[in-house]
Every structure is written in structure tokens, then in C-alpha cells.
Amino acid sequence: MWRLNKVRHKAGRQQGDSLEELRLKRREQERALRQARRDRQLVSKRLLLTEDEEQPEVTMDTTPGGQDVVNLFHKLQHSGPEKEAHLKALSKALRDPSAQLTFIKQENSMHLLVGLLTGSNAQCRLQAVRCLHELSHSPHTEVAPACLPATPYLLTYLSGPSTKFTELCLYTLGNICPESEVVREKLLAQGIIPALATCMENQRHNLAVVEAVGFTLSQLLQTKDAVEKIIPMVLASNLPSHLLSVLTPDPKFGLAPAIECAWCLHYLICSIEDTRELLAVGALLQCSSLLVSLGGAVAEGNKDDGMELLVYPLLRCVGNLLSSCPAEDLGTQTGDVHLVAALCALIRAYLHTQPALARETAWVLNNLTAHSDEFCSALLTLNLVPGLIQLLPFSQGINTMTLRVLANIAYKKKEFCLRLAQLGLLSALCATLKMADQEVVTLSLDVLFMLVVSGEQVSEEFVRQDGLSLLEAIQYNSEGEMRRRATYLLEQRLLSHQQDLTATLS
Structure with a gap:
């Protein structure tokens, strides 16, 4: 945001006071604008599908899905060669939100999944984490806390050799952490931040895993307790350096990892x-x-x-x-x-x-x-200023922000003001002074003030473009800040004219 410091001109004390008021107002606007850049909570959940799957349709039907889950749960309680097939069927059944509730209400259901997750059968471990991943995608808030018995193992597996398995663990953790403070407290105590840092360091060449780390971290950084509990831990780790190292889009893999890491950096900043x-x-x-x-x-x-x-x-x-x-x-x-x-x-x-x-x-x-x-x-x-001047007719805040940029340039040096006038800014300001947007008119008056006081030739050019009539129209048809600024500019012009006349008579 541009700022007007107190500058001594011919008008003396009255002009200094006006500039000081402008400076204070700009500081207030700067604080408000910076606050507006902070994002609202953008937490979301992601379902990682296998290559042969399509996005499932979600249904709230309670009968078949729930009954399938109960039957599969009972079958999984007994050992046998079909356990892997039953787990695969269970992971698909758990896409039904009602089936998810049915499953977590079964006695020892999560302990069964954890047992399969930590067993010796690699395919059963993969299908078990797939079941947990489906549960983590649930819209029901009571499902995430039910997954807590599995979280220490999910974190441990982040350092495993299987990238697909690691991805599933990461997206599962990322899904369950936003909506439950209890879950976040447990994950922080179990070392999720160091685990993410280690995972990103070890898997820095595997961009799919890096993207998953970015997703999980962004979920944590957007939670309501992130500032007090999570961000200090992230800053104390080497995660910021790792995030920065990913900001080089890969031509083969695409932009996704860089996007996730850039959002993480934004939430930190x-x-x-x-x-x-x-x-x-x-x-x-x-x-x-x-x-x-x-x-x-x-x-x-x-x-x-x-x-x-x-x-x-x-x-x-x-x-x-x-x-x-x-x-x-x-x-x-x-x-x-x-x-x-x-x-x-x-x-x-x-x-x-x-x-x-x-x-x-x-x-x-x-x-x-x-x-x-x-x-x-x-x-x-x-030669970028002509392009900026062409933005002044555009609304939706583009012209107001462009006027601030032009004001920054004008405020720096008298030579810059003269150059801006030569590039056609005066005629563009004559157009913006006629707009209905009060903020645009007010900012235009501020920029015009700096141009006019920079040199007599600029002031004379403004008069030749019938600028005085525009100021008079604003003075008599507006209220508040716009009227004050227009009146002040007219007084400046009158004062300058009187001084020129006195010098001529002398």
C-alpha cells in the first residue's frame, strides 16, 4: 500500500495536515487489505482411487451396504485364504456413509483392521489401509476419532518402501486430522510433524508422495489451533526448506506437488x-x-x-x-x-x-x-506503465489497485510524475474522475494531487484537458473525502495562479 509522508510544499501547514491524514488512512487500508489476504478454512478430503476404479456414487441407503459390512466383518474374524478378497470387498462397501457408521459400531472392528494392518501379509496390509482410507473420507464426524488406534502405525509406515502404501497413509492422515481436535492432539503427540518432514526428505524424488505430504500438511495448517500448536512445530522443523525445494514444477509430473507446497507456505506466512x-x-x-x-x-x-x-x-x-x-x-x-x-x-x-x-x-x-x-x-x-494505465477502466478492484501502484510511482520522485503525465496518465485520470465508484475517484484525486504539485507544466496540461471543471463538479456534487480533496486541489491551483500573477506584476 502506498503511503504519503509529510512533505513540505508551498501551501504550508494546511497541506502538511492533509498529507498526514492521507498517510494515516492509507495505513489503515493497508492493514485491512493484508487481513483480507488470509484465506478462510479450505480443508477438504481426498479419496485416492486405484487405477482401475472410478469415482463412486455416494448413497445414504442404510440396508445393503450396512449388511454387507456386518457380513464381511464376521468373515474377517476367521482366518482363511479368502481374507484378502474379503478386505477388498470391505473397502468398497465402506464407501457407503451408512456402512461406515455400521462398521465402527461393531465391537473390536477397528482392532481387527489394525491387526490386519500390522500383520505379515503385505496384500492384507494394503487392503487394510485402503479400508482405513475409505473410513477417513467419511462425512460423519464420529468416524475420524474411531480411526485413532491405527494412527501410530500409519505414521510408522510413512518411512516404508512402498510409495502407494505411503500415499494411502498420508491421505488417510490428512483426511482425519481437520475435524477433530482430539485426533490432532494425538497425532501431534505421536510425532506427525517430524514424520512428515522425514517422509518428504526421504521421498523428495517421488513427487506423488511429496504431493500427499503437502496435502496432509495443508490440512493441519488450516485448522483453528494451527497458530498455537502446529505452526511453531513446523517452523522448528526442516519442512519450510523442503517445501521451497518443491517449487520447481516437473514437466512430466505436472504442477500438483508445487501447488500443494505453495499453499502450505501461504498458510505459514x-x-x-x-x-x-x-x-x-x-x-x-x-x-x-x-x-x-x-x-x-x-x-x-x-x-x-x-x-x-x-x-x-x-x-x-x-x-x-x-x-x-x-x-x-x-x-x-x-x-x-x-x-x-x-x-x-x-x-x-x-x-x-x-x-x-x-x-x-x-x-x-x-x-x-x-x-x-x-x-x-x-x-x-x-515501458510497463502504458499497460497499467489501460487497466483503469476495469472494475472488480483492478482499477483501484492499479491506481495505488501508479500512486506509488508518483510519490517516489518528481521526475516520475512528469514521466507519468507524458505517458497519458492525466487524460486517464480525467476519465476515472467521472466514475461512480467513490474509491476510484478518491484515489484518482490523490494521484492527481501528486502530479499537479510536481510541476507547473503538468498543472497547465490538466487545465487544458478541462480538468478544473471536473474538480468543480466533484466539489459541488459529492460529499466527504472526495469533496475535500477536490476543493483542496482547486485551492492549490488558485494559489499557484495567484503566485504567478504576483510574480508577473513585480
Whole structure:
């Protein structure tokens, strides 16, 4: 968010007070905007299907599924060569939500599954964890706590040799942890965070497992007690470094692992006040570098399906980290000035198809230019400002965020103001001053103020474009902040005119 510090101009004390009020209001808006970036709870459940299966239809019918489960449970209580087949049938039967309740109510049913999970028969172990996985996907809140007897073994198996088995364990743990505090307390006590860190380290080359670790961790990081109980443990582990190492999309496997890990990083960043540890391990540099790569790809027309699912969390990581990164470190922490070009390319790519994503991108550009002369200068030297000016007619918050970016540039240097005027910003502001959106008009007046006081030639050009009549219309037809700003600009113009007249008469 751009800020107006107290600057001494000809108008003296009245102008200083006005700028101080603007500065305070911008700080309040900055806090509100940053808070708005925090996601709501996005926990979900996933069912990992085998290659020969299709997504099942869910039914609440209580008779056949429940009866099948009871029959299969009784058959499994007796040893025999058909046990594996009975377990496979049970895993399919447990897709019925009513059958899930029926099963957990059977005496010793979970102990039976745990026994099969820890037995010597590898195929029975696989089918047993499949049954637990089906149970973890249940919509009934009482099912997750019923799975607790199996959790120590699920965690132990994360270090096993079978990747498919490990995936099933991870998705099962990820499914049961969000909705029950009791389950989370047990999992934390049993060491789920160190287990996830070890699993990701050991399986860093197996992207399917890495994706599953990311899913399970994201489920934990979104729970209501994450800030107090989970995030400190994650930060104390090597998980942040492992998450960052995954932010390199694999051309064969796709974007999924990077997407999961990027969301994990976002949940970490937006939940802590002090991000120095994450900055120290290169979080801002890694996320910025990947955004530069993605921006370069879309600029060349290579916009893969699903790319926006990775762009979203990366934008939020970078935007929130920028807010806490010291201004003097921005250059080294973000790589180079080509980040602004990448952000502008992403805005253009998603402007019409996903305007919310374009707005998020403009928000990051706003944070990037708020305290950096270098990045403001880059927008001018890379000829990116005309593209920003073209965004001003767009609604849905895109024009307001773009106005803040332009205000950041104008505030930095008088030379920047002159350059903005030469690029056609004055005529664009004359258009935005006529809009019905009060926030757009107010921001336009703020930017106009900085341009007008930067030099007489800019002020004269604004007058030639019939800008005074626009200000007079706002002064007499509006209320509150817009009227005050319009009146103040007109007074500035009158004062300047009087001073010129006095100098001529002298």
C-alpha cells in the first residue's frame, strides 16, 4: 500500500495536515487489505482411487451396504485364504456413509483392521489401509476419532518402501486430522510433524508422495489451533526448506506437488507475525523466481491448464512477505526487477478470464512498489506503465489497485510524475474522475494531487484537458473525502495562479 509522508510544499501547514491524514488512512487500508489476504478454512478430503476404479456414487441407503459390512466383518474374524478378497470387498462397501457408521459400531472392528494392518501379509496390509482410507473420507464426524488406534502405525509406515502404501497413509492422515481436535492432539503427540518432514526428505524424488505430504500438511495448517500448536512445530522443523525445494514444477509430473507446497507456505506466512525465518531460508526469492518463470511463460503464450492454481498461492506468499521485508533487502530478496514484468504479464493473461487473479497480481505489484524506487523505476524503463494505465477502466478492484501502484510511482520522485503525465496518465485520470465508484475517484484525486504539485507544466496540461471543471463538479456534487480533496486541489491551483500573477506584476 502506498503511503504519503509529510512533505513540505508551498501551501504550508494546511497541506502538511492533509498529507498526514492521507498517510494515516492509507495505513489503515493497508492493514485491512493484508487481513483480507488470509484465506478462510479450505480443508477438504481426498479419496485416492486405484487405477482401475472410478469415482463412486455416494448413497445414504442404510440396508445393503450396512449388511454387507456386518457380513464381511464376521468373515474377517476367521482366518482363511479368502481374507484378502474379503478386505477388498470391505473397502468398497465402506464407501457407503451408512456402512461406515455400521462398521465402527461393531465391537473390536477397528482392532481387527489394525491387526490386519500390522500383520505379515503385505496384500492384507494394503487392503487394510485402503479400508482405513475409505473410513477417513467419511462425512460423519464420529468416524475420524474411531480411526485413532491405527494412527501410530500409519505414521510408522510413512518411512516404508512402498510409495502407494505411503500415499494411502498420508491421505488417510490428512483426511482425519481437520475435524477433530482430539485426533490432532494425538497425532501431534505421536510425532506427525517430524514424520512428515522425514517422509518428504526421504521421498523428495517421488513427487506423488511429496504431493500427499503437502496435502496432509495443508490440512493441519488450516485448522483453528494451527497458530498455537502446529505452526511453531513446523517452523522448528526442516519442512519450510523442503517445501521451497518443491517449487520447481516437473514437466512430466505436472504442477500438483508445487501447488500443494505453495499453499502450505501461504498458510505459514499469513499466520505468523515475524517472517524473518522464512525470509532467511529464501522463501521470497524462491516464490518470486517461480513467478518470474510463470510470467515469462504466459507472456510467450504458454498458459497451461491449472497454472492459476499455482499462481494464486505464490502471489499471496510474495505479497505477504513483501509487507514484512525491509525495503533495503527487496532487491536481493526478490531477485531482479523482471518480477514487475512478470506480474504485468500475469495481469494481462488473466484479466478477462479470472479478474480476481488479476487483482491479486496487482496487489502484489502494489506491495512491491510501495517502498522501492528501483521497482517503480523499472515499470517506467521497461515501458510497463502504458499497460497499467489501460487497466483503469476495469472494475472488480483492478482499477483501484492499479491506481495505488501508479500512486506509488508518483510519490517516489518528481521526475516520475512528469514521466507519468507524458505517458497519458492525466487524460486517464480525467476519465476515472467521472466514475461512480467513490474509491476510484478518491484515489484518482490523490494521484492527481501528486502530479499537479510536481510541476507547473503538468498543472497547465490538466487545465487544458478541462480538468478544473471536473474538480468543480466533484466539489459541488459529492460529499466527504472526495469533496475535500477536490476543493483542496482547486485551492492549490488558485494559489499557484495567484503566485504567478504576483510574480508577473513585480
